[in-house]
Amino acid sequence: MDAVLTPLLDILRPIGITEPVLQFMLVNAILGVSIYLTLHAGMFSLASAGFMAIGAYVGALLTQQSDWPLWAALLGGMAAAGVIAVPIGLPTLRLRDIYLAIATIGFGEVVRVLILNFDDIAASVLTTLQGERVRFRLIEGARGIKGIPTLTETWHLILFLIVLGYLLTRLHRSRFGRAMAAIRQDETVAANMGINVVYVKNMVFILSAVLAGAAGVFSAHLTRIITPAAFGFDKAVDILAFAVLGGTSTWIGPIVGAMVLTAMPEVLRFLKEFRGVFNGLVLLVVIVYLPGGLVNPAGWSRLWQRLGRAQTASPSPSTGVD
């Protein structure tokens, strides 16, 4: 793996992409796929940030407190996110569009607040159970968990994404994948064709949560520190931007979108204080000119045509013909 990675990093380093940046690009790519799955089944869910938080905290506790190896913590974090997705998905997935988006943002906020107050809640529960004052400190509220071992390595992430890509191609050709696409097109028609809409939607929601959980475990073992503030509304919106900027017509889109958006602030570092302005400008211009996202051949050819027309039209502006 190093034989490929070292030369790749040698090429990327001059434009500002060091190994840690690459690692975050890959973690965010997993998150992009996580939200892509729900969007692909016609669900506008913004729950990925909340499930990422669950994965991150469960994974970090498993390696730090219980000395589990990373692969076991990864499975633990994914399982925790998946299990919690069941009771969340069943009632909320009846909602559509913006209502689902808001409900899932609400879920994310509740997760964040529960993490903030987890120690206090646990302490007061233990105090009433045992009848004496108990001090309880596990996840440290707003201060976050510190000193998580940095176990995630770049090749773990690359391997995970390769396996994920293989599974996604298989998924899209499968009966289940076609059912997802049918639900996105028209839920009522899909139900009339005999697709169990509730089952498919909930399964997709669980799969999306499991992926977000995995991204959480990986990122916790990269950053060494996790705080609830890192998984709030902003993160949920960022993840959505990964998928939409990349384009949701294929699974490659969200991966490209996540990597571009994560790399951009680092690549633009030479702009110094104008970096943030440029960042927003790029997002705005790309989405306005390529509404279908970066990975969308039809959008590029339409843009190409528009540019071509503008060039042939510009030498003779006085003709007055539109």
Next chain:
Amino acid sequence: MDTLIQQGINAISLGAIYSLFALGYAMVFSILGVLNLAHSAIFMLGAFFGLIAIDQWSLPLWLAFPIAMLGAGLVSVGLELVAFRPLRRRNAARISQLISSIGAAILIVNITQLIFRQIYNSTEAYLPRDLIPSDPIVIESLGLRVQPVRMLIVVIALVLMVLLQYLVNRVRIGQHMRAVAFNQRIAALFGINVSRIFIFTFFLAGVLGGAAGMFYGVVFLNVTPFIGEDVALIGLTAIVLGGMGSIPGAVLGGFLVAGLQIFSIVIGGSSFRNAVVFLLLFIILLIRPQGLLGQPESTRA
């Protein structure tokens, strides 16, 4: 009991700010069917323009206030022209318009941050403390102390809301707005200039958002380029609670969220305040997805 009434008054003035802010979200949503996530940046600009007018140009408050509202309204129109109209013309998905509004928000916040650095050499500035006489009005019989600022805000906010209601229901352009919200194509067939209505809606939304931002600045005195983030989620919650695209719903939602926040701070401490709000939101969404005052999707107007 005294503190309860006292907190109630705080909740009402905070609710007035939230309601004004949420109205802007609700109006754009009812006309375009799109969430304008840059509305929080417009809110911040209201506070920022107010700060510049008072602190840099030493204008009195009554003059700074319309400047802040007008400035925010104009930038909001700019949003429509730059971030929404081009995408609508290309028949882009609504979700693309959501992302373009996020891009616009990042742009606005970062430009403001640059200007802040130029003027104040930091990303934070304070309005003068003696802007409004700060001696509280004491009502002895009830044991209340009400700050004049908060009274003023509630009064102005209520006036603005009544004016808006009048505009939408009684004035021709307001009726055109409702027609466009009901069905764009039919409205266009009846000779309504739809793109003018869009611009007008964004202007109104910006004016109200700017007013809310200015109030926020006047109450807390502290203005940063990031104050929009404090209210972005609250405004969304307010319109969902009240009913997406419903004007009375946005007002009710704003006051409800403020009330819940203040009272859960009183009862459970500040770290729980948003949990209570979102728990209620969750329950309402499950029982009554169209919100408290919203109508089912097909008859939304």
